[in-house]
Amino acid sequence: MTQPSSADSEYRAAARRLCRRRLLTGTAAAVTLALGIDLPRPAHAAAKLDPARIDKDPFTLGVASGDPRPDSVVLWTRLAPEPYEPDGGLPREPVAVRWELARDKGFTRDVRSGEATAHPEFNHAVHVVPEGLSPRTGYYYRFRTGIWTSAVGRTRTAPSAADASGSLRFAAVSCQAYHDGYFTALGHLAREEDVDAVLHMGDYLYEYAVDAHGGDRADPTLRLPDRFNKETVTLEDYRLRYALYHRDPDLQAAHAAHPWIVTWDDHEVENNYADETPEGSPPEAFLARRAAAYRAYYENLPLRPPQQPSGSSLQLYRRLQFGRLAQLDILDGRQHRDDQSAGDGWKVPTDETARPDRTMLGTAQERWLADGWESSRAVWNVVQQQTVLSRRRNRTSGPYPLSMDAWDGYPAARGRFLDAARKAGVTNLAVLTGDVHVHYAMDIKEDFDDTGSRTAGVELVTTSVASGGDGVAEPGDWQTLRDANPHMKFYDGRRGYVLLTLDQRQLRADYRTVDRVTRPGAPVSTAASFVSRAGDPGLKEL
Template identity: 80%
Template sequence: MTQPLSTESDHRAAARHLCRRRLLTGTAATVALALGTNLPRPAHAVPRLDPSAIDKDPFTLGVASGDPLPDSVVLWTRLAPEPFEPDSGLASEAVDVRWELAGDRGFTRRVAGGKVTAHPEFHHAVHVVPKGLKPRTRYYYRFTVGAWTSPTGRTRTAPAADDDPSSLRFAAVSCQAYHDGYFTALRHLAEEEDIDAVLHLGDYLYEYAVDAHGGDRADPSLQLPDRFNKETTTLEDYRLRYALYHSDPDLQAAHAAHPWIVTWDDHEVENNYADEVPDGSPPEVFLARRAAAYRAYYENLPLRPPQQPSGSDLQLYRRLHFGRLAQLDILDGRQYRDDQSAGDGWQVPTEDTERPERTMLGSAQERWLADGWQNSRAVWNLVPQQCVLSRRRERTTGPFPLSMDAWDGYPAARRRFVESVRAAGVENLVVVTGDVHVHYAMDIKEDYDDTTSRTIGVELVTTSLASGGDGVARPGNWQTLMDANPHMQFYDGRRGYVLLTLDQRRLRADYRTVDVVTKPGAPVSTAASFVSSNGEPGLTPA
């Protein structure tokens, strides 16, 4: 039964509509100032830089690929001879970039190639989408500008729609705060074999200030300009922050080794933001900041043209198929959510928390997700998303504070999520989550208050890559959380990533960890492994 909106809800909806209307009318000038020119100028009006005049390596930020389809994949790079300068050393001139795709690393079996323009309006980023490729095939790619050639990237396409691949392999990563440590886990991920795609689940960068020596990296050889030692709020700030992150050699290695499928969480804009709700600043100022952050996100990641932002909007939720073995529904749990109730930390739920119309995904995305499950013919339905879906209690006796920023703070939205799974008859649901800087393995229950309740799927939560600094295998609250949450099978506080291997019979999750990130070079190990069998949701130790 549809619930009527409360007066408070009507006011909130009206406020959101007003914010958007003000953005499109009275604040358009503010956003235009924040973004600069929105689209490239006509070709005849663009000053062009002679590529032979570029006397420094323009490929300092590496290469990347992403969003693989059976016949195409996105290829990305951004030209930046001076990556820590606001104009990247290229001022406002367009640059012609040549690209190549081949079946071998030596480029003797060339498959495709061409020329693309790196426009100053997009900070000299390029997104190339070669078509007509072979399904589930490994390719190599590179870019050339004048005398300079980029590093070689390796990518692969998805299986054909009617293919039944014998297996698939994904890696889940999240939360890479540069100032908290090295991206050592990404170096190990780059060396993993047969990865069909890396799933980045948010917090690709952090908005917080970074000092001259990289924060907890404490690298005396690093001398970052003062412009990094401030919170990001403008388009220039966000662009520079992506340059800093892309300059990391471990991140570059992981991008060059595998195609990535990305979604965001909060720190790509601001900690714990929700939809258009201001952070204490006027609504139009926050929307201008969000527009700048979204613009920089698109510019710096291998996303397809439909993900190009429009003002302060960017449709990031999307669906990818990997043959008949896996369907991926990539969610956006930030752009459309209601504001957190009772604050955004751990709080005892209130009457406001329980309002039946509260949403995490927004009504349009909820319908899209439910329809996708109804039409799915995949063995495994993966849902890469941001915040923990399963209930988490941090004590064994009530009252029970819950995380208001996670799905615990949106119980009605979670109930609709579960009902959609049940209505669609989804048998093998795999929710893949980031955000919390720890590894969890959890069973998703129909009713968390009933220990005999049916398990409808599994949730695999990956820890951070660096955020939080050095971790420990058993944090101080380990026993309490394990006792308070019977559906929780595993909890580890170290840094790392999760490897997911799928076949017709089962899913396997390997929780990979490194002990130290404040110093480079730590080895990687597998802390635990779990499996879930086809048609029998629930995790058991491997």
């Protein structure tokens, strides 16, 4: 790793101040003080930048929408005429941005419009939430400032609360390490039709250094500044890393084509962190680092105002309804968990692993999820979360190592999860997962030691967009994992995404793959398709 810069040194000094202050002032206030993560000043106190002074296209990072409801959706952009500069090429002054929403791409049938302010305190990001929209309706949107107009985005609202008709189509994606390859899968996803929302399971970005040529992309035309060739630690680091990712044309296209619903995993901050426990950061510095990462996460994704962070905390778990067809519970399995037992990797479980009070979600989130299931009237209860829920063994005879970072490392928490679903009468449970850079299709068994036990639901694990580089259909452990885990119906090691289609009768999962990502242009194909019938959980290959 490179030597700490002056910014890093200032960060570490601030973190030490944080450590001393937190008992007196509270974590959030101390992080705010230590990092200078301030809020916008009142409008009357801040003179706005004249947009006529912006002499380069400020919409270099594209547009995005997200968290659709029947009557509203989030619209996002960030102004950055110089995206690889820490300030984005703008002075620390607010900028007026006009937004427009229409029923047609030519904007002849306007629906809503207005003006928002891109505040420098939020790195000139804009979050707009137009309300009073029609349910299950497609819209187009764009932004303007000065002489500049953004690319046009397309979005869609959710069905009304009583709507049980038709079908829903989601796309599940995860793990997009820029330095491991091109986001080819996202380019194909942008061209998929009738997608109601893209569900991102985490690892939107990675904290590791990216060299001048983009790592394994090995792009000879790319000349990234040296500031990217270091691990992200400070607020400036994370903001720049999001700018790098948003400059990718395939990511921009996928955001512009469909609304996104996001949750995080670990790499948005640091590999395998658990709540306030880091993997490699100095413990006294970690909360300040987490605050910076959470701030940049909100700034750069289409999240609603309740998700605005407070110091080193961000309320990410939330619920969206898609008529009577689906309830979507978006979980945060990183911020509230206990530390991994026996280390972060594949380890034989210990007495600590089996401790009954260990949690993946935290008490409040567990209760919130159980209450949501109790009141659900949806045909399908879909859970968007990070790490593999179902048991995975990597050998056919014991003792059996298990992944301590996944739910296998938190068996009591998994037991409470499944008990809550059973007590609530959830008959059609679909868990969507990322993290592991491979496709899995699995039945969730009530007792994984008894192949004849009740199937509680299905787990659809999406592979990575790029993380891990070029993959193969059958990795070296393919046969072992299939033999060791009879509930595993499918395993593929290539990159891609999952298309999930839901209606009153069934769930269908199409596993889409590309053969390579270290060079652009790979075609996409469907490696396998499965269905699970409503009222009769369990995956059957088509």
